[in-house]
Amino acid sequence: MSDKQLPIEQIAKLAEDVRLIKDFAENHNFDTSLLTAKLSPKDNSSKKYDNCMIVMVSFICLVLATIAVIKLWSPPLSTSQNSFAFIVGLVFIIVSSMAAHIRFQDKTVTGIVVVGLLMALFIGAGIFTPQEAVDKVGQIAQ
Amino acid sequence: MHKLSRLKKYVELFKRNINQFVSPDVKIKTTIYPVEAEGAVFEFLFNKNNDSSEVVDKTRPTIGRVLSEIPQRMVGGNIEGVKFGGTNLYLEGNRIIIIKGEDDAINWSGNAVIEDVKRVVSTSQGGKTT
Numbered sequence: 001m002s003d004k005q006l007p008i009e010q011i012a013k014l015a016e017d018v019r020l021i022k023d024f025a026e027n028h029n030f031d032t033s034l035l036t037a038k039l040s041p042k043d044n045s046s047k048k049y050d051n052c053m054i055v056m057v058s059f060i061c062l063v064l065a066t067i068a069v070i071k072l073w074s075p076p077l078s079t080s081q082n083s084f085a086f087i088v089g090l091v092f093i094i095v096s097s098m099a100a101h102i103r104f105q106d107k108t109v110t111g112i113v114v115v116g117l118l119m120a121l122f123i124g125a126g127i128f129t130p131q132e133a134v135d136k137v138g139q140i141a142q
Numbered sequence: 143m144h145k146l147s148r149l150k151k152y153v154e155l156f157k158r159n160i161n162q163f164v165s166p167d168v169k170i171k172t173t174i175y176p177v178e179a180e181g182a183v184f185e186f187l188f189n190k191n192n193d194s195s196e197v198v199d200k201t202r203p204t205i206g207r208v209l210s211e212i213p214q215r216m217v218g219g220n221i222e223g224v225k226f227g228g229t230n231l232y233l234e235g236n237r238i239i240i241i242k243g244e245d246d247a248i249n250w251s252g253n254a255v256i257e258d259v260k261r262v263v264s265t266s267q268g269g270k271t272t
Contacts, residue, residue: 022227105252
């Protein structure tokens, strides 16, 4: 037996000392009147949809459709029609970013959606070139 | 975890989500205990004194150190040797202590907060969660 080996009592003490507590929940006489859990019967009649996600995806598609109209409509839109389509695109971006924020409750995700869609609209409307858009995104990210 | 923006974001989301279960006259005072190592500890004190304040306590080296310095009966003995994983809940009287054991983004996301609130409500009503 090596001199470096720990005595059995010390090993037992170490084993007791190193513990892992994971996803544990304990209630020590919590005042139940402070929180009210609403109970409702299980509803099998209707399937639940993620409305925010549906709104977000739909409005992202509408932004893309607006860009397609600005870019590809034949004959090309007049300046005033272009401006109107651009404003409609901005409104779609606002709605989709609001839906993203409600859905994910995360500023980073909302920021990515807003910046991504704005850059797509700016490129589509010819305000930025793709290179300028990449530079702008880089600046914003910093 | 001692990234203050993330800790405050967690508190903001937690309070927003749990408010739908809290009686209208009850407010929540929050104390954040950041730690140098992984994880963090949050203390939510329910009160009827209109106190919704948020306090960030000093940063301590480990979760164990925090728990050894605040009143709790969840862990005893050599707390410094205890490792924490996931999200641990301790409910007592009018306060809730949440011990986040890890810094992984998945444990701090909006969905994780919603899950934590569900577990708190379930545990407060006598339910057991793991």
